[in-house]
Structure formats: structure tokens, C-alpha cells
Amino acid sequence: MTWEVVIGLEVHTQLSTQSKIFSAASTAFGAEPNTQTAVVDIALPGALPVMNKVAVEKAIQFGLAIGAKVNRKSVFARKNYFYPDLPKGYQISQFELPVVEGGAITIRVGDEEKRINLTRAHLEEDAGKSVHEDFHGMSGIDLNRAGTPLLEIVSEPEMRSAAEAVAYAKALHSIVTWIGICDGNMQEGSFRCDVNVSVRRPGEPLGTRREIKNLNSFKFMEQAIKYEVNWQIEQIEDGHKIQQATILFDPDSGETRMMRSKEDAHDYRYFPDPDLPPLVISEDWIARVRSELPELPEAMQARFAQQYGLSDYDARTLTASKALAGYFEATVAAGADAKLASNWITGEVAATLNREEQDITACPVAAEALAGLIRRVMDNTINNKTGKDVLKKMWESGDAADTIIERDGLKQENDAGAVEAIIDGVLAANQAMVDEYKSGKEKAFNALVGQCMKASKGKANPAQVNEILKRKLG
Amino acid sequence: MSLTDADVRRIARLARLRVSDAEVSEVGRQLNGIFGLIEQLQAIDTDGVEPMSHARDVALRLREDVATAPNRREAFQAIAPAVENGLYLVPKVIE
Structure with missing residues (x-):
């Protein structure tokens, strides 16, 4: 009998603000321990929280981007638990009335598209960090992160495989970085995923779930879910x-292990925080945020397909990130043909960036410079293959395509007479190939084209060589 | 509703309050008195009334997002029981 996997995600995204959610301390990553804390963050008695406007605005942006309901009134609550990195003894969060409710995002696995509904997204503060090195049998506490604004985004349990869960996490990551509410840096903990996994027989009620905490890479997420699903199925099948x-x-062993069981599961005793009256968001504010929202990936993808005549696949690839889409449009704006620009960016440029494990923001060849190269391919100054060599040199030296073409004498030979002379030379020196071709071996023709390109040091126009060669052999 | 001794012990544990065996029944009696008052409140018909999270009808004040708080680690840590390398030291956290 088959099993159905049921997965829901809770993602903590760190909102990119200058200051904390309830204090004026900095949120910059990597500072000396405890140098970025204010009285509110270390919970000195009597210190009162004051809400950061930009954190609210980023929550509104997210709500609008996923087509959710932005609540005109939402309430902050205290989530009570004791842990040394939480000095107040409670975390300020939202419980009954979150700032964002509903919404959905589209994921893609293979050729399948699927809408995943979101339950809610709520504002809350991050906790500090425990340093588990041994300080004479004690633990160290750094409260720099305490009070960093988070938007916790909760999905419905609608994913049915590890691949879908990862696709959802990636799509969400793409949206929050696209609209600029989160830097998406997973190593620094700006985007942390908790995954709820259960299994059931199709059609039966939901099984009991186990929650995998704090996954900070998509690769680990996939491994963890696959391991957990197998583990649960084996447990049930063993009775x-x-x-x-x-x-x-644990990434080292590739296994999941218990952190705490339900026996000591937390009873958080939520209640409205008396220090914070309800968060009220006006229609005007929502309207302004809506008007300032950037074009979203799906809309941009559709526009790329239509406006530039790109395939859906290319349009989707180019809109994988806002930076990549911007690079493409800047290349086209600088005079490159859109389809050629798409081919070069998703081809040679992407491959080189991949090899160097970089993304488009680190590309040493500016969009205008790439357009300069593409224009030379368009006007037949160089052929495609030479273009790749030129790009490599641009990448290394930072020189313009024209400079490199000129300096290295790479200009394509478009003069029919000169090309003809080269072909004549090749035909005379390769009688055997000529005979093969004439006896019906088509492959010999390509070999002859290759010889001609070689004899021209790559500078001949392949289309022209083809044409002249065909005429001479025909 | 009426709290049992076990409920009292559980609530005390969640709040990290030490309630001795001798105190449990007295604390339970007091808590049940409070719950009695709440029961009276809950008997009121609130159908159609918007739930109230705060007694005062005011909206949350918002501040501009600027990081102006100075580094006051030295002053803060002067009153901490134990610090080292800029960290507050606490009894070992076991996970």
C-alpha cells in the first residue's frame, strides 16, 4: 500500500531593517557580542517596546505580494517560555490576529505547477544566541540578535513530497528577496525553515507530525525530509x-534526531501584550505600499515572453532573481537583440557564473559591455564561437569587446574573395575528404567546414563558408 | 472550573515558581477564587461584540527605523552576575 506525505512549512524571515523591531539598537550581522543591545533587548525592568514602522511596512509588502489579506488591525501577544537567550521570559509575537492572513504562491516541480496556500504571516522578535562552548561549565549568551524583526510565514500542509517542499521554500525565498524585505542569507540565518512532516494512507485523516527545526539550506531540507518520511513509514509499518x-x-549523519517530545512540549500561555496596543494599518498606507511594489516575478515572466518573444522557459530562467532580470533588460536596453541576449545570459554567462559559484550580481561583465559584444555578433563582425572567446577575455580583463576584437585581430573575414581563397586551399589539400563527400558521405562536408574554419583561424563566417563550399562541391 | 493540585503544580512549573507541597492547596484555593470571578465575566453574553485585546482604545505608536542606540555593553554587564568575552554567562544550557 502506498503512503501519502504531508508537509507544511514555517519559515522565519529576518526583515531587513536598520534597527530592531522594538528598540533602536542596530541589527547588523557579525558585531562583537552584546554591543548591539538596548534596554528593551536585554529586558531591563520598565523598558517598553516601541514598534518599528519599516518592519510593519515589510509585512504589508509581503501580504500584497502573495495576494493575502492585510489585517487592518492586528494584535501582539506574549509567547511565554523560559530560555536564557530570551531575557524577558516571553517572546513578543502575534497569535490570534496576525498582520497577514491567507495568500498563495505558485511552485513548480518538473513540468507541474501547483498553488500552495499560506495560512498566515506574523511579526515577531528574534531571540538571542546561546554559545555552547564551555565557559567553566556555563553557557555564554549573546543578545545582539534579540529583537531582530522576523516575519514568520506559515503554509498550509499542502506539499506532498520533499521536492515540493523545497520548491516552495525556494519560491518563498525568491519572493522575499525580490520585494526586498529579507536579504535571504541562509548562512547568516536570515531565512530559516521549520518543516512539519507526517505520513498517512491516502484519504485518511492527517497523521501525527514531527517538526524538523531550523533547516538553513535547501539541500539539507531535502535530505532531512526524505530521511524523516522513510523513518516514519518504517515506524508505522513496524507497528x-x-x-x-x-x-x-544532523547533516553529518544525514539523520534526524529528537530534540524534545510532546511530554515536555511547551504550553506557551499566549495572551495579548499589555505593553503594545493593536497595530492599526490604514487603507492609505496599504495603497501606497501597493503602488510602490515592484513588478513581481510571475508578471515579469509573462511580460518577458510577450514583449521579447522569449520562450516560457527562458522567461522563467531570466526572472529567477530580480538582479538577473534587471541584467537582461539592461543588456537589451543597450542595443542587444533580446533573443541573443537571453541566449548569452542563460548560456555562456550563467555557465561561467556557475563554475565560479557566483551569481549575476558578481558578474564582472556589465550588461552594457555584454550588449557591446552581442552587437558585434549581430553585425557579423565576429561569429558566435569567437564571441565566446571574446567574452572569456572580457571576463578576465574587463576590456570592452571592441578593444579585444581589435587588439587580437578577431574580426570575422566576410570578404567573399578571401574566404573563397581559403576554401580553395582546403579543397586542394584534402582531396580524400572531397572524394568521400562526393561518394555520398555527408559527414565529410562538416569535416571540410571545420578545416576551412581552422584555416581561417576561426575568423571565417561559418554560414558563408557553408554556402561557398556547397557551391564549389555541388 | 476547579483547579486540582496537579493543575496548580503544572502552572507553577510553567511559570518557574516554587510552590511547596504545604502551599499547594492554599494557592489552589486562591486561584480558584480568581477563576470564579472570571467565570462570572464569561457568563456575560458578548455575541456580536468585537473582542477587546486592550482596555484603552488606542493604536500602536510606530517609530522610524533608525539605529541610534549606543553600545552600552559595559554598563549593562556591570550588573550581570557573570560575563566573559563580552558574553553573559548562565547555567549550562542542555539541549
């Missing part, structure tokens, strides 16, 4: 019941 639990994934 055991799944106990609700919080678990961690």
Missing part, C-alpha cells in the same frame, strides 16, 4: 505509533 516531537537534522 509503532508516531509521537509528536520536535527534531533536529
Whole structure:
């Protein structure tokens, strides 16, 4: 009998603000421990929280971007638990009335598209960090991160495989970085995923779930879910019941292990925070945020296909990030043919960036410079193959395409007489190939084209060589 | 509703309050008195009334997003029981 996998995600995105959600301390990453804390963050008695306007605005942006309801009134609540990196003894979060409700995003696995509904997104503060090195049998606490604004984004349990869960996490990552509410840096913990996994027989009620905490890479997420699903199925098939639990994934062993079971599961005793009256968001504010929202990936993809005549695949590839889409449009604006620009960017440029494990923001060849190269391919100054060599040199030296073509004498030989002379030379020196071709071996023709290109040091126009060669052999 | 001794112990544990065996029944009696008052409130018909999270009808004040707080680590840590390398030291956290 088959099993159905049910997955829901809770993603903590760190909102990119200058200051904390309830204090004026800096949120910059990597500072000396405890140098970025204010009285609110270390919970000195009597210190009162004051809400950061930009954190609210970023939550509104997210709500609008995913077509969710932005609540005109939402409420902050205290989530009570004791842990040394949470000095107040409670985390300020939202419970009954979150700032954002509903919404959906589209994911893609293979050729399948699927809409994943979101339950809610709420504002809350981050906790500090425990340093588990041994300080004479004690732990160290750094409260720099305490009070960093988070938007916790909760999905419905609508994913049915590890691949779908990863596709959802990636799509969400793409949206939050696209609209600029989160830097998306997973190593620094700006985008942290908790994954709820359960299995059931198709059609039956939901199984008991276990929650994998704090996954900070898509690769680990996929490994963790696959391991967990197999583990749960084996447990049930062996006659055991799944106990609700919080678990961690260990990348070294590739296994999940229990962090705490339901026995000591938290009873958070939420209640409205008396320090913070309801958050009220006006229609005007929402209208302004809506008007300032950038064009979103799906809309841009459709426009690229239509405006530039690109395939859906290319349009989707180019809109994978806002930076990449911007690079493409700047290349076209600088005079490159859109289809050629698309081919070069998704081809040679992307391949080189991949090799160097970089993204488009680190590309040493500016969009205008790439357009300069493409224009030379368009006007037949160089052929495609030479173009690739020129790009490589542009990449290394930072010189313009024209400079390199001129300096290295790479200009394509378009003079029919000169090309003809080269072809005559090749035909005379390769009688055997000529005979083969004439006896019906088509392959010999390509070999002859190759010889001609070689004899021209790559500078002949391949189309022209083809044409003249055909005429001479025909 | 009426709290049992076990409920009292659980609530005390969640709040990290030490309630001795001798105190449990007295604390339970007091808590049940409070719950009695809440029961009276809950008996009121609030159909169609918007839930109230705060007694005062005011909206949350918002501040501009500027990082102006100075580094006051030295002053803050002067009153901490134990610090090292800029970190607050606490009893070992076991996970």
C-alpha cells in the first residue's frame, strides 16, 4: 500500500531593517557580542517596546505580494517560555490576529505547477544566541540578535513530497528577496525553515507530525525530509505509533534526531501584550505600499515572453532573481537583440557564473559591455564561437569587446574573395575528404567546414563558408 | 472550573515558581477564587461584540527605523552576575 506525505512549512524571515523591531539598537550581522543591545533587548525592568514602522511596512509588502489579506488591525501577544537567550521570559509575537492572513504562491516541480496556500504571516522578535562552548561549565549568551524583526510565514500542509517542499521554500525565498524585505542569507540565518512532516494512507485523516527545526539550506531540507518520511513509514509499518516531537537534522549523519517530545512540549500561555496596543494599518498606507511594489516575478515572466518573444522557459530562467532580470533588460536596453541576449545570459554567462559559484550580481561583465559584444555578433563582425572567446577575455580583463576584437585581430573575414581563397586551399589539400563527400558521405562536408574554419583561424563566417563550399562541391 | 493540585503544580512549573507541597492547596484555593470571578465575566453574553485585546482604545505608536542606540555593553554587564568575552554567562544550557 502506498503512503501519502504531508508537509507544511514555517519559515522565519529576518526583515531587513536598520534597527530592531522594538528598540533602536542596530541589527547588523557579525558585531562583537552584546554591543548591539538596548534596554528593551536585554529586558531591563520598565523598558517598553516601541514598534518599528519599516518592519510593519515589510509585512504589508509581503501580504500584497502573495495576494493575502492585510489585517487592518492586528494584535501582539506574549509567547511565554523560559530560555536564557530570551531575557524577558516571553517572546513578543502575534497569535490570534496576525498582520497577514491567507495568500498563495505558485511552485513548480518538473513540468507541474501547483498553488500552495499560506495560512498566515506574523511579526515577531528574534531571540538571542546561546554559545555552547564551555565557559567553566556555563553557557555564554549573546543578545545582539534579540529583537531582530522576523516575519514568520506559515503554509498550509499542502506539499506532498520533499521536492515540493523545497520548491516552495525556494519560491518563498525568491519572493522575499525580490520585494526586498529579507536579504535571504541562509548562512547568516536570515531565512530559516521549520518543516512539519507526517505520513498517512491516502484519504485518511492527517497523521501525527514531527517538526524538523531550523533547516538553513535547501539541500539539507531535502535530505532531512526524505530521511524523516522513510523513518516514519518504517515506524508505522513496524507497528509503532508516531509521537509528536520536535527534531533536529544532523547533516553529518544525514539523520534526524529528537530534540524534545510532546511530554515536555511547551504550553506557551499566549495572551495579548499589555505593553503594545493593536497595530492599526490604514487603507492609505496599504495603497501606497501597493503602488510602490515592484513588478513581481510571475508578471515579469509573462511580460518577458510577450514583449521579447522569449520562450516560457527562458522567461522563467531570466526572472529567477530580480538582479538577473534587471541584467537582461539592461543588456537589451543597450542595443542587444533580446533573443541573443537571453541566449548569452542563460548560456555562456550563467555557465561561467556557475563554475565560479557566483551569481549575476558578481558578474564582472556589465550588461552594457555584454550588449557591446552581442552587437558585434549581430553585425557579423565576429561569429558566435569567437564571441565566446571574446567574452572569456572580457571576463578576465574587463576590456570592452571592441578593444579585444581589435587588439587580437578577431574580426570575422566576410570578404567573399578571401574566404573563397581559403576554401580553395582546403579543397586542394584534402582531396580524400572531397572524394568521400562526393561518394555520398555527408559527414565529410562538416569535416571540410571545420578545416576551412581552422584555416581561417576561426575568423571565417561559418554560414558563408557553408554556402561557398556547397557551391564549389555541388 | 476547579483547579486540582496537579493543575496548580503544572502552572507553577510553567511559570518557574516554587510552590511547596504545604502551599499547594492554599494557592489552589486562591486561584480558584480568581477563576470564579472570571467565570462570572464569561457568563456575560458578548455575541456580536468585537473582542477587546486592550482596555484603552488606542493604536500602536510606530517609530522610524533608525539605529541610534549606543553600545552600552559595559554598563549593562556591570550588573550581570557573570560575563566573559563580552558574553553573559548562565547555567549550562542542555539541549
